[in-house]
Amino acid sequence: MKNLLRFLVVAALLVFVVRAADDVPSAVHGTITKLDSGTKTMVVKTKDGTEHTVHFVDKTAVWGADKTAAGAKDSFKGLSEGSEVVAHYTKKGAVDTATEVDKVGKDGLKSIDGTVTKVGKDGKTVVVKGADGTEQTFEVAGHDTADAAKDIGKGTDKAAKTTVYYTEEGGKKVAHFFEKL
Numbered sequence: 001m002k003n004l005l006r007f008l009v010v011a012a013l014l015v016f017v018v019r020a021a022d023d024v025p026s027a028v029h030g031t032i033t034k035l036d037s038g039t040k041t042m043v044v045k046t047k048d049g050t051e052h053t054v055h056f057v058d059k060t061a062v063w064g065a066d067k068t069a070a071g072a073k074d075s076f077k078g079l080s081e082g083s084e085v086v087a088h089y090t091k092k093g094a095v096d097t098a099t100e101v102d103k104v105g106k107d108g109l110k111s112i113d114g115t116v117t118k119v120g121k122d123g124k125t126v127v128v129k130g131a132d133g134t135e136q137t138f139e140v141a142g143h144d145t146a147d148a149a150k151d152i153g154k155g156t157d158k159a160a161k162t163t164v165y166y167t168e169e170g171g172k173k174v175a176h177f178f179e180k181l
Contacts, residue, residue, distance in 0.1 A: 018038045026098070027088045028052045029165075029179055037076040042101075044087055055085045060098045063167070063176075064108025079103065086165055102165065102176050109165040109176060112136065116162055117176060126175060128164050138166055138175035 033051065034043040040056040056077065065078025079085065084104040089096040094163060102109045118127040129135050161181040166173050 011161035016168060025069060025088060026096075027086055027177055028054070029086045029104075029177065030084070032081050032083045032085055035076050035079060035081050040076075040078070042076070042098075044089070052087070054089050054096045054098045054101075056098050056101075061100045062103070063100065064105075065101075076102075084108075088177075096157055097145060104165060111163050111165050113161060113163050113181065115160070126164070127176075128162070136173060138164060138173045141174050141176050 028044050028046060030044040030046040030052070032042050033045045035039075036042070042054055042056070044052045044054060046052070051090045060077070062079060065083070079101065086098040086102045086104060086109065087098050088102075089098045091097075104111065112128060112130055114128040114130040114136075116126055117129045120126065124140050125136050126138050126140060128138065163179045163181060164175050164178070165177040166175045168174070
């Protein structure tokens with residue numbers, strides 16, 4: 001009986017570890033080429049031509065999309081085909097599930113190209129030097145964004161060019177996504 005109990009405990013721990021490994025947050029930046037409200041999916045095509053199918057769930061947050069477009073025939077949650085987006089998702093098996101989708105551009109995320117010059121404690125703030133030489137400080141939103149900020153701030157990556165996608169909230173700039181150039 002003790003051996004059976006030990007086996008069940010070890011098996012439960014292994015299942016937990018495997019499930020936790022699947023929940024790694026990622027993000028993809030591109031243009032929506034297909035949007036299907038029936039299956040709650042969208043296909044995002046990146047600059048290099050790769051297509052990612054991302055599934056929506058009830059908890060998926062959508063930022064920067066035109067709320068009046070939410071009821072339009074060709075849109076879903078205010079997004080439409082041709083929209084430039086950053087889709088934050090977790091992977092479970094072969095399924096990418098969106099936790100957040102940020103529209104880029106008018107009424108959505110703004111962007112700045114530059115070089116990361118400083119990453120604050122625990123990656124919660126980032127200073128970016130723009131092409132014009134000015135430095136801007138961003139608060140970092142979300143755990144996966146903080147991890148990206150820490151990665152960019154390490155070693156030689158600090159001199160690498162990056163695009164910061166951000167919003168302005170309460171007079172502060174909040175970084176939602178970093179993309180290496």
